[in-house]
Amino acid sequence: MNLQSYDVTDLVCNESFQQYCLGASAEVMAYWEDLARHNPTLQTNMVEAKALVLILSARQGNGYEQLQQLRDGIIEHEQLQSRLFATGETGMPVPSKPSTKKLLLYTTSIAASICLLIAAWQYFRHTPLQQNITPAIASQVYASGITPRKTVILPDGSVIILRDHSTLTLHEGFNAQHREVSLAGEAFFDVQHDAGKPFVVQTAATRVTVLGTTFNIRAYPKELSTETMLLKGKVSVTLNGGEGKHEILDQPYQSMIVGNSTSTKPLEETVKRSNSDTKKQELTWLRSRLEIENEPLEKIALKLEKWYGIPVKFEDESVKSYRYSGTFESETVVKALQALQLSYPFTFNIKNNEIVISK
Amino acid sequence: MLHDDDIRVYWNSARTGDKQALFALHSNTYFHLVRFGLKICGDDELVKDCINQLFLMLWDKRQSLPDVQQVRSYLFTCLRRQLLDELAYRSKMDAAHEQFSEEIPRKELSYEEIIINVQQDEELKQKLHLALEQLSPRQKELIRLKFFEGMSYEQIAEQTTQTIKTAYNTVYDAIKQLRKILK
Structure with missing residues (x-):
């Protein structure tokens, strides 16, 4: 058949x-x-x-995803240890996604030192450690120009990919007091979860509020409409001048389109569509299908750098020759690197919007 | 399924600091551990959390882990202790949860109890209950072996002394029936 x-x-x-x-x-x-x-x-x-x-199957879970969670957990744990034992580090470690929704208390007999580590980890998780490293920035602007994709990794660990001719502005005090940005153009957002500080994207026509999720916004000033499309999680879209009226998007590929010149129109007249297959096509600017056939990391890094529009450097020569094979599709450069780490481990850090790979 | 000897090789490599071996150990034991945990408590989120914590703890304490012969049973024991501790902790928080108190020996949950338990939606719970009642005991058993125990049609055929074709057809008819009611 x-x-x-x-x-x-x-x-x-x-x-x-x-x-x-x-x-x-x-x-x-x-x-x-x-x-x-x-x-x-x-x-x-x-x-x-x-x-x-x-x-x-009684929701036994996805073995592959569970393994990813374990790997993230170990990375997080090791980063914490290196933070505790090596102070004065300059780079900003990549915060991996919190591995589980809730951290269970260790109730079994565990050495006191580990409990202390976990407690400290919990503490750091909720205290934006990066603040020490990246002081409250005065408003900062990233523009893509003619680059097809430019990746920006924010101090809170959120990854944003700008399409060509797009501008992202971080409002003054980003990550210190709030997480507010402005967008003109199109961008894909993979936002780190932080319940204390919602992530807000302001465009000419809308205001999108999220806690931690993945979505795409197309808001080129010259176009007639602004479109917000959700990929994962949940976002709330408020129309500027709409007297606080908002719409929730909570289904993958659900999107909302708002007319740019008609911001006074009531929200009901905007379009809300879901799950059409053509929606997925609209993201082809973003997704790369990376096919690697026994290639050294040095070569792969070049491909990543070119596709995602972010410099990738090496701190350690020996890592360059690690070889990988496989085919994968990732939305962000961070996810692509994490997928590679799974088959043979290396570490990477973000320093001044550059990715640095080391042993 | 891997032989216990192979699992022991991963275990011992993980003890010496080989992270990939730890991941291999996880890949090869994860579903056994989830099923084992679900039979104890029927809460999939809790079980997944505990397994994740268990492996983090193994990695943390890798240098002081013992050289065990039966790795799988060792992991089962660790997971059980973790789950019971967590349940006891919760029942202390909520005195009403008498059923979790340590004195009452709890029996293993049945497959039907588990799959209904892990669903959040009340309407779906009801429908599932109804749907499962419509199946013959034979159909139910094969659905359990296939989807919960994760056995192949070949393994099922061997265990229930029937042909692979018959095993497949029984599962197929059962799925068809289930879909009618669950729709």
Whole structure:
């Protein structure tokens, strides 16, 4: 039977598909995601089939994602240790995503020193440590010019990719008192979670408020409309001059389009669309499919630098010759590097909006 | 599934500081640990958190970890202790949760209890309960082996002494029925 004509029941019963749902390996995930990209009908069926497989497997979770979480947790832990034992570090370590929603208290018998580390880690997590390193910045401007993509990594660890002819302005006191930015043009946002300081993006027509999530905003001043598209999480879009009226986007690929010259129009007249497949096409400016066939990290770094528009430097010569193979698609340079780390470890830091790779 | 000897090799490499070995150990034991944990408490978030914490702790204490023969059982024991401690801690916080008190020996949760328990949506819980009631005991057993225990059709056929084709067809018909009710 042809895979493309698989209906939901066929998929649920298919062993390879079951493995995909449980994240058994990177290969099986890439295989199905690729199939889905090229077959809209299959993709719709896959969504329903996956939901059923997850129910029947009692939400055992995704093995691949869980492993990523563990890796993030270890990186976070090691960064904390190096912070505690090596003071006076100048670079800003890349804050990885908090590995779990809630940190369980260690109740088992653990050496007191570890408890102390965890306590300190918890403390640092909620105290923006970067403030010491990056003092409250006066408003700062990043412009992409004719570069197709320019990656900016903010002091709070959020990653932003600017499309060509776009400008991002950090408001004075960013990360110290608030997290407010202005955007003219198009940008993709992968925002670090910080419940204490919502991340706010101001455009000519809208104001988008988030806690920690992934989304894209297209707000070129010369165009007729401003579009906000959600990828993950939840955002709230407020119309400028709309008397505080707002709309929530909480479904992947849901988007909201607002007319630029009609900011006085009530919100009801704006368009809210969901889940259409064409939406995904609109992000092709961003996603690169990186195919690596036994290449040294030095060469891969060049590719990353070119695609994401951020300088990638090496601090350690030996790392340059590490070799990798694989195919992956990542939204940000940080995610791409993390994927590489998974198969052979190295460290990377952000210093003055440059990525520095070391052993 | 990997042989216990291979898992021991990963364990011992992780003890000497090989991070990749720790990740391999995680990949090869994760689903066993989740299933084991779900049978104890039926709370998927708690189980996943505890497993993550367990591996972080192993990495932290790698230098003082013992050279154990049965790595899998060792991990099961650690996870069980962690889960029970966490549940006890929670029940102390909420005295009403009598069922979590240590004195009452708790029995393993059944597959049906687990899959209904981990769902948040009340309506879905109800529907699932109804849907599972419609299945024959044979169908239910095969669904459990396939989706919860993660066995292949080949393994199921072997265990239940039937052909692979029959095993597949039984699962297929059961899924068809489930979908009708869950829709």
